[in-house]
Amino acid sequence: MRRLPSALAGALLPLTLAACIANPAPEIATPAPDLPPAFLYQPEGAAGAELAALMPQGDPAWRTLSEAAIAEGPSLAEALARIDSARAGARRAGADRLPNITADGDVTRNRINPAQFGQAGQQGFIPREQSSYGANIVASWDPDLFGELKAQERAAIARIDAASAQAQGVRLALLAEIAASVTDWRVLDARAAAIEADGTAARQLASLAKVREDAGIAPGFDRVRAEATASSSAVRLAALDSERARLIGRLVTLTGQDGASVRAALAVPAPALAPASAPAGLPSDLLANRPDVAAAAASLAASDADLAAAARARFPRITLSGVIGLLAFDPEDFFDSDSIIGTLTAGIAGPLLDFGRVGAGIDAAAADKRAAFAAYRGAVFTALGDAEAAYGVVTAADNEARLSVAERDQLTRAASLAETRYRAGLASFLEVLEARRAADASGExxxxxxxxxxxxxxxxWQALGGDVMASAAPTD
Structure with a gap:
């Protein structure tokens, strides 16, 4: 009968080894995405342009509000908290690879029936009540011979990178929203200036019509139509106030500042809108510059480490533990040498018949890795599409702006010439009024x-990954 344990161990060893080699981790290919050599709509001769110049760097309101958003913006604070959470997870994963030492103490009072010990209990040799006093230091450690804990730590560290990249994405989106809102405010200022100029010209035209009416050389209807044009300009100017209120509300949300502070920042004069040249870039640069691509790459690395950890769950885990303590039945004997107790244990445990639990865990981790790779490819091509579209929109918007400015200059000159001809009696008031209306719309x-x-x-700027160093403080 004494040979049974050895025989049992010999029988279980092949099963244990079989469990170790079952359910191997699948090989999942993650090839680099095939990117084009250049952007389709990228302008030529823009190699010297800087990415930071795409933002309204010369606008004092942009600087003030962006700094406030970085310091106090609620959306960024949430993203930074997620980084702290990921760091805590990495510290926990690293700590799991180190010994765990705990301490405990107890006082126990037991009451028993001495009769259970037979004759000795009935004769009073066994006490009915007994108190014990104990204190222990317990240490345990998993040497992680097969690397499961190390793989879990790698996954946790990769999630820090993912959280940091996601926070950078939130930062860039926040700065882009603020820059767009400030730009919209400056556009309202420019539109208001154009409308005010239109109103001034209409009032001057009404004054001229009044002079000609008083002189009896023009009907009063000319003056009324000129005054109506001036009133139309006033209505257009008043309509801008609702757009200003919307922008202030948006900036309050983005920056965490009150409305009065936002309005004061926007009240500081800024240079006229003068769009800078678009910088040249390479599609491959998106892999390093875009926060969403970096976050997807880090998530892919974390899923790869998770798959490695799941595969290593097939192997046995070896645990070393030890206990040293004091146990006494009388407080006075607590520190006697006879009260010292201790235990040293080495254990091994591994899957034998888990009925597919480890295999299911490996399959789930493999599916997560395939999903993470698909998300990474999606992020890469989303970045590529954003950059292509942004370059194309810049080109189209530049053409529109160039043509609009030329149209404004031409129609303004035409209105001036029509007014000069009207003063000289060479043009009708209707011709002047139509030229004035065309010029009024062109300025706005x-x-x-x-x-x-x-x-x-x-x-x-956002599609190319933003200008991290110039636009934002570090996350630490």
Whole structure:
């Protein structure tokens, strides 16, 4: 009968080894995405342009509000908290690879029936009640011979990178939203200036019509139509207030500042809109610059480490543990040498018949890795599509702005010539009024077109991955 344990161990060893080699981790290919050599709509001769120039760097409101958003913006604070959470997870995974040492103490009072010990209990040799006093230090350690804990730590570290990249993405989106809102505000200023100029010209025209009416050389209807044109300009100017209120509310949400502070920042004068040249870039640069691509790559690395950890669960785990403590039945004997107790244990445990549990874990981790790779490829081609579209929109917006400015200049000159001819009696008031209305609309259109050109550059800045060092403080 004494040979049974050895025989049992010999019988179980092949099963244990079989469990170790079952359910191997599948090989999942993750080839690098095939990117084009250049962007289709990238402008020529823009190699010297800087990415930071795409943002309204010269606008004091942009600097003030972006700094406030970085310091106090609620969306960024949430993203930074997720980084802290990921770091805590990595520290926990690293700590799991080190010995775990605990301490405990107890006082126990037991009451028994001495009769259970037979004659000795009935004769009073066994006490009915007994108190014990104990204190222990317990240490345990998994040497992680097969690397499961190390793989889990790699996954946790990769998730820090993913959380950091996601926070950078939130930061860039936040800065882009603020830049777009500030740009929209400056466009409103430019539109307001154009409308005010239109109103001034209409009032001057009404004054001229009044003079000619008083002189009896023009009907009063001319003056009324000129005054109606001036009133139309006032209505257009008043309509801008609702757009200003919307922008202030948006900036309050983005920056975490009150409305008065936002309004004060926007009240500081800024240079006129002058869109900068779009910088040249390579599609391959998106892999390093885009936060969403970096986050997807880190998530893929984490899923790869998770798959490795799941595969290593097939192997046995060896645990070393030890206990040293004191146990006494009288407080006075607590520190006697006879009260010292201890235990040293080495254990091994591994899958034998788990009925597919380990295999299911490996399959789930493999599926997660395939999903992470698909998400990574999706992020890469999303970045490529964003950059291609942004370059194309910049080109189209620049053409629109150029044509709108030329149209404004031509129609303004035509209105001036019509008014001169009217003063000389060579043109009718209707011709002057029609030329004035055409010029009035062109000024506002040109301001809006310049704003769209600047906004397109902000979209391009974000699509290319932003300017991390110049636009934001580090996450630590």
């Amino acid at each position: 259109r040109a301001a809006a077109a310049l704003g769209r050109a600047q906004r397109a550059r902000i979209v391009l």
